[in-house]
Amino acid sequence: MKRIVTILALVMAFASGSVFGHGSHGKISGQDAKSIAYKSVKQMTFKDLGLEPGKLDESWKSITEADISVVEVGTGFFVVSATNTKQDGVIYFKIAANGQVLAANETNNFSEE
Numbered sequence: 001m002k003r004i005v006t007i008l009a010l011v012m013a014f015a016s017g018s019v020f021g022h023g024s025h026g027k028i029s030g031q032d033a034k035s036i037a038y039k040s041v042k043q044m045t046f047k048d049l050g051l052e053p054g055k056l057d058e059s060w061k062s063i064t065e066a067d068i069s070v071v072e073v074g075t076g077f078f079v080v081s082a083t084n085t086k087q088d089g090v091i092y093f094k095i096a097a098n099g100q101v102l103a104a105n106e107t108n109n110f111s112e113e
Helices: 002-021 030-044 058-062
Strands: 068-074 077-084 089-096 101-105
Touching: 030 058, 030 068, 030 077, 030 089, 030 101, 058 077
Parallel strands: none
Antiparallel strands: 068 077, 077 089, 089 101
């Protein structure tokens, strides 16, 4: 019984160490920010996410990953553009370093949030 308790304690210590070891992975890369913006645009074609542009029309479904670009890297955030070549429109996303979409608009003019 003592041996089982010791093994369980070691397993739990190892598991909790692994969880804490991944704590530094909370920051995203520019590529991650592009992926988040791409997914957000696609979601916005069928759902209003509460962002300034509202629900987007069907033409936004046709954008590709090549239409997504990082346009600014700030302290703790990325600004990513999504371009709709069919409609000649652009939506800019401000994405926090933790991956949260903070805001979106059509002007790349984000007030300090």
